[in-house]
Amino acid sequence: METWRQDTMSPTSILYNTTSNAESVRDLQFNPHHSIHFCAVSESGNVQLWDMRRPDRVEKQFTAHGGPIFALDWHPEVKTWIATAGRDKTIKVGMRKSLTESCCLESYTLRFTFLFLI
Template identity: 25%
Template sequence: MSVAGDAMMVERAYDTQDGLYDVAWSEINENQLVVSSGDGSIKLWDTTLADFPIQNWQEHQREVFSVDWNLVAKDVFASSSWDHTIKIWNPQASRSLTTFTEHTHCVYSTAWSPYSATRLASASGDQTVKIWDTHSPRSVQTLRAHHNEILSVDWNKYQEHMLATGSVDKMIKVWDLRRADREVICLPGHEYAVRRVRWSPHRPNVLGSASYDMSVRFWDTAASPGQNLIHVHDAHTEFALGLDFNLYLEGQVATCAWDEKVNVFIPPALMRR
């Protein structure tokens, strides 16, 4: 979309046969994006071409819940599905490069490490987070992270071994993979499942979360215990499902929800001083 004043105009729109669960921009082509679908397909679109995908992969057996493009290698992306699998893809290849099959429940989220070309994390309904290296057929580490389904995982952008998880148990947890026997910090406060966690690209201690309680919350993980919650955004009127930080404007966040709205704002606690 293009922004003109306060208005947004649609530049391109594509019709699909089923609901869409996730989207990720290519890291090697500014005009391409990959989209995951409820029919198990993954499609690669080019905004400069006709109204048909330039790639259409149909390997997953269930809904594809997430896609994430590798920020380091840039020529691969990962997908995760309700069929319990994670797949690694190259946009030029007609089939997946690798399939990981250790999870025993839906895989809701995958996230590539911002420090490694081959390392990624996955969050699953089997209550675990697994760390993978694409050079190995088996996971290299497993965290028994929550006592309920884990819906989201994200790597800290400044601390190589740190990640955050969000769960149906309403909790957000921060982990150090070097000492993964217990969480570094637990952040209670949401009233329903935590659907998305996302670290700030500008501050190593700022974390955002979106929840089925309709709120988006922001946390300072370096604050004193009990003082971690720094802002609650409660403008959505349905489940809040997504959020992301603007890489180019410090503090700005976009959120989306089932109320069919995208909110773009800067939380007061994140305004530059």
């Protein structure tokens, strides 16, 4: 992952990635309450929490899903909560400060029983 200057469209720093360089980032969201923090999720089910003041290292990393994570988002009111959705048909919700694989607050399995045709 790299950060870029918007005015010159030139890279400013390369963020260190503790996983394989070939691994795809599926989603990235900045914390709406603290713009220096962001979260990235990957094809392998990993979640990475970053602090832009320390671009040389990931703040926290853990595996949240048994396969690709397709989406992530921050809670609009609770500053430290994030939710992830993966190919394993689960949505996981946890807190940023202490989020680890074992502290997931809730996990939901999605079941689709209907199809919309347009």
